[in-house]
Amino acid sequence: MTAMIDIRDLRVTFGRGADAVAAVDGVTLSVRGGESFGLVGESGSGKSTVLRAVSGLNDEWTGRIEVAGAEQGTKRPKGFFKQCQMVFQDPYGSLHPRHTVDRILAEPIAIHAMGDADARIDRVLRDVGLGPAFRFRYPHQLSGGQRQRVAIARALVLEPRVLLLDEPTSALDVSVQAEILNLLRRLRAEHGLTLVLVTHNLAVVANLCDRLAVMNRGRLVEEMTVEELRRETAREPYTRQLLRASQGYDRAVAESFRDYA
Amino acid sequence: MSVRTDLPSPGWRGWLTTDTPRSRTQARLGRAWAGWTTFRRNRLAVAGLLIVAALVAVAAFAPLLAPYHPYAQDLGSRLEAPGAAHWLGTDAFGRDILSRLIFGTRLTLMIVVLVAATAPLAGLVIGTVAGYFGGWVDTVLMRLTDIALAFPKLILALAFVAALGPGIENAVIAIAVTSWPPYARIARAETLTVRRADFISAARLQGASSLRIILGHIMPLCVASLIVRTTLDMAGVILTAAGLGFLGLGAQPPLPEWGAMIASGRQYVLEQWWVAAMPGLAIFIVSLGFNLLGDGLRDVLDPKGD
Numbered sequence: 315m316t317a318m319i320d321i322r323d324l325r326v327t328f329g330r331g332a333d334a335v336a337a338v339d340g341v342t343l344s345v346r347g348g349e350s351f352g353l354v355g356e357s358g359s360g361k362s363t364v365l366r367a368v369s370g371l372n373d374e375w376t377g378r379i380e381v382a383g384a385e386q387g388t389k390r391p392k393g394f395f396k397q398c399q400m401v402f403q404d405p406y407g408s409l410h411p412r413h414t415v416d417r418i419l420a421e422p423i424a425i426h427a428m429g430d431a432d433a434r435i436d437r438v439l440r441d442v443g444l445g446p447a448f449r450f451r452y453p454h455q456l457s458g459g460q461r462q463r464v465a466i467a468r469a470l471v472l473e474p475r476v477l478l479l480d481e482p483t484s485a486l487d488v489s490v491q492a493e494i495l496n497l498l499r500r501l502r503a504e505h506g507l508t509l510v511l512v513t514h515n516l517a518v519v520a521n522l523c524d525r526l527a528v529m530n531r532g533r534l535v536e537e538m539t540v541e542e543l544r545r546e547t548a549r550e551p552y553t554r555q556l557l558r559a560s561q562g563y564d565r566a567v568a569e570s571f572r573d574y575a
Numbered sequence: 576m577s578v579r580t581d582l583p584s585p586g587w588r589g590w591l592t593t594d595t596p597r598s599r600t601q602a603r604l605g606r607a608w609a610g611w612t613t614f615r616r617n618r619l620a621v622a623g624l625l626i627v628a629a630l631v632a633v634a635a636f637a638p639l640l641a642p643y644h645p646y647a648q649d650l651g652s653r654l655e656a657p658g659a660a661h662w663l664g665t666d667a668f669g670r671d672i673l674s675r676l677i678f679g680t681r682l683t684l685m686i687v688v689l690v691a692a693t694a695p696l697a698g699l700v701i702g703t704v705a706g707y708f709g710g711w712v713d714t715v716l717m718r719l720t721d722i723a724l725a726f727p728k729l730i731l732a733l734a735f736v737a738a739l740g741p742g743i744e745n746a747v748i749a750i751a752v753t754s755w756p757p758y759a760r761i762a763r764a765e766t767l768t769v770r771r772a773d774f775i776s777a778a779r780l781q782g783a784s785s786l787r788i789i790l791g792h793i794m795p796l797c798v799a800s801l802i803v804r805t806t807l808d809m810a811g812v813i814l815t816a817a818g819l820g821f822l823g824l825g826a827q828p829p830l831p832e833w834g835a836m837i838a839s840g841r842q843y844v845l846e847q848w849w850v851a852a853m854p855g856l857a858i859f860i861v862s863l864g865f866n867l868l869g870d871g872l873r874d875v876l877d878p879k880g881d
Contacts, residue, residue, distance in 0.1 A: 395780055396782075399781075402773040402777065407774065409774055410778075411796075416599060422782075426781075426782065448595070450599060450601065468777065472781065
């Protein structure tokens, strides 16, 4: 199978001169079409920065990014956004507070002159499990889970092949998290989506992904399959530490932690 | 058995307050209704709205309401005190002050509308463009704004009127030209708070152009505070226009502009106080009305209050 996303030696540096921080320091990875790929790491490991560089939100990077067989520059052509969409972490911040659900979903259709807006909005709302009753509501009339469904619908309305997910469940209640994960799994199967999921939550990765990469301090530490994650057969000491950390707080474990640079 | 009437019978009120509007219009009207409910709770704001509504009504029906023609002179009854024939007295030419005040509402309203339609709009465009693009665009536009802000407003307006010639249109231009910078500042500040928001990033990721993002996503969030600020500033605009009129640089005689009327009453202010006091009272009431309305609108529109 060919690579849907191919990243070679990606570097992102924030700041200049002595203050420069390498947020992403030479990351190379490849995601196959139809695959669900997890990018895991603690806060500040650079995982979200990789995602923002791929999506086109961050244009200060060097290296090589290929999406759907086309090499991408720092400025993306309009057609790119029909291929690749993103869902943000905080559903309270990712929906315009003065736009109705209808307007939020109609906008991408209008931008890309796709036509047939009514039917498309209706379909995508059903797709994400929200009925037409939600169509003319404002975000403040929706719960967190419903908002995240609207955000997913907005990403799907352009019928993309790649969906980038930036911690899509970490701002939600535990029970709602499961609903959203189930929704994402179903949508992936129905639409043949390629998913790239950024998270610090290994349970979410185990639930949704086929393969994952662990990041620490801007570098890719290890790539593994979810099977290996379940069997806890990580090669790198940092990954083993991350796995122990994800099993809950334990004083002895916490004291054994060390910094891996 | 009687029919139960305590059901949550919707009617038009239920249609407006429903959680599940069925159309764009219903959602929009529902939102407006919610705003009106908030506004209605503020008694003073409703009083302000009534004053402004009265101003509009008086301006619209001035010829029907005014007992005399505003220019009709009657030198036999000049400087008459308020009484049965002339409720608010007469001025130095024997013109009925009440009639002149009534026709003066048209001039006041014209000034208010023209300034409100130009200065905040210019400020909104400059502020959002500067805030959204940042970098050198921001630097250039904001230094221009700083320069404009550094001029004393009335003096700059005087200079404009002196250059363009006296007259009410030029007074409006002068006021508009000198009053846009604060709006640009507000619009830029609002833009900076939302520019990095995820919903703006999301719009960019849909392929939206900068124009679309500024018009459709950023401006609607700036408009609320600008409307509030504009309404609160209207009192100042009326006073500046009256000030220019008072100095003889605004409306020219015999136009019944309130500031010019005060100026003409100045020399009689000790013996015939009503000549200057009545237009002063009119300016006071209308300015107060706009201020109260602005306060109420802030409660309704200011997104920070949500």
